Amino acid sequence: MKKVLTIAGSDCSGGAGIQADLKTMSAHGVFAMSVIVSVVAENTARVISIEDISPKVIEDQMDAVFEDIFPDAVKVGMLSTPPCMQAVARKLRQYQPKHLVIDPVMYAKNGAPLMNPDAVGALIEYILPLATVLTPNIPEAECIAKMEIHSVSDMEEAARRIHAMGCKNVLVKGGHAVGNALDVLYDGQSFHHFENERIDTKNTHGTGCTLSSAIASNLALGHDVVKAVGLAKDYVTEGIRHSLAIGKGCGPLNHFHAFFSEED
Ligand SMILES: Nc1ncnc2c1ncn2[C@@H]1O[C@H](COP(=O)(O)OP(=O)(O)O)[C@@H](O)[C@H]1O
Numbered sequence: 001m002k003k004v005l006t007i008a009g010s011d012c013s014g015g016a017g018i019q020a021d022l023k024t025m026s027a028h029g030v031f032a033m034s035v036i037v038s039v040v041a042e043n044t045a046r047v048i049s050i051e052d053i054s055p056k057v058i059e060d061q062m063d064a065v066f067e068d069i070f071p072d073a074v075k076v077g078m079l080s081t082p083p084c085m086q087a088v089a090r091k092l093r094q095y096q097p098k099h100l101v102i103d104p105v106m107y108a109k110n111g112a113p114l115m116n117p118d119a120v121g122a123l124i125e126y127i128l129p130l131a132t133v134l135t136p137n138i139p140e141a142e143c144i145a146k147m148e149i150h151s152v153s154d155m156e157e158a159a160r161r162i163h164a165m166g167c168k169n170v171l172v173k174g175g176h177a178v179g180n181a182l183d184v185l186y187d188g189q190s191f192h193h194f195e196n197e198r199i200d201t202k203n204t205h206g207t208g209c210t211l212s213s214a215i216a217s218n219l220a221l222g223h224d225v226v227k228a229v230g231l232a233k234d235y236v237t238e239g240i241r242h243s244l245a246i247g248k249g250c251g252p253l254n255h256f257h258a259f260f261s262e263e264d
Pocket residue numbers: 136137138173174175176181182183196197198199200201204206207208209211233236237240
């Protein structure tokens with residue numbers, strides 16, 4: 001059995017963060033493990049508070065996982081401050097997992113900040129160069145690449161600039177654009193476009209977490225990056241198609257639509 005680790009924040013309402021990651025990984029048939037970096041009191045409509053786990057306990061959790069069940073792939077999500085980033089980066093450099101998918105989470109869908117705005121420099125310095133695949137959405141890509149994105153060629157230019165900062169592959173996600181849901185992958189040599197229909201729903205809580213966890217799972221299962229992203233994109237599209245209109249805000253994706261729907 002393949003093993004996949006998520007290092008991220010906890011979303012107590014179950015739609016994003018660690019909880020979305022564990023559901024996604026389980027749905028892919030891999031053994032899912034988690035290192036919690038922050039506890040976020042959030043739901044489908046708002047973020048109430050954030051409390052970071054201490055760097056020591058973040059590192060202890062990583063030691064506990066890596067010394068016992070070495071993961072085949074790792075996904076990194078929300079890292080709110082430079083001390084969290086440095087702790088995670090230190091241990092990733094020590095253990096050198098084969099595949100590392102990094103989602104540079106900055107804001108929740110409702111606009112609440114999940115990363116300290118002053119931490120962008122630390123993200124670029126410590127975290128970004130470790131990535132096998134970095135998965136910014138459009139606002140995150142704009143912030144990291146320091147440019148505005150208004151078109152697919154802007155997404156490509158941002159991917160090029162971010163790639164030059166040291167990650168092996170950059171996937172600029174187009175969920176925040178209009179028209180079809182188009183994501184752009186750049187591997188340093190060529191661009192790959194992944195385009196699926198845009199599903200008309202507000203229930204997209206956890207799309208980014210789900211996509212990055214699905215990519216990590218697919219890499220652990222032995223797929224190459226292009227195949228891993230393509231399969232993950234289709235997984236997210238189906239999760240959105242069957243998403244759950246629960247909660248007062250943006251409802252979550254449905255990872256188990258083969259087994260249950262919101263009527264059950
Ligand atoms: N309404 C939608 N219909 C289909 N795909 C979507 C929709 N919204 C987002 N996606 C896809 O979900 C994935 C996550 O994208 P995005 O929403 O940009 O990330 P984030 O959740 O980090 O903001 C991407 O593959 C994107 O194309």
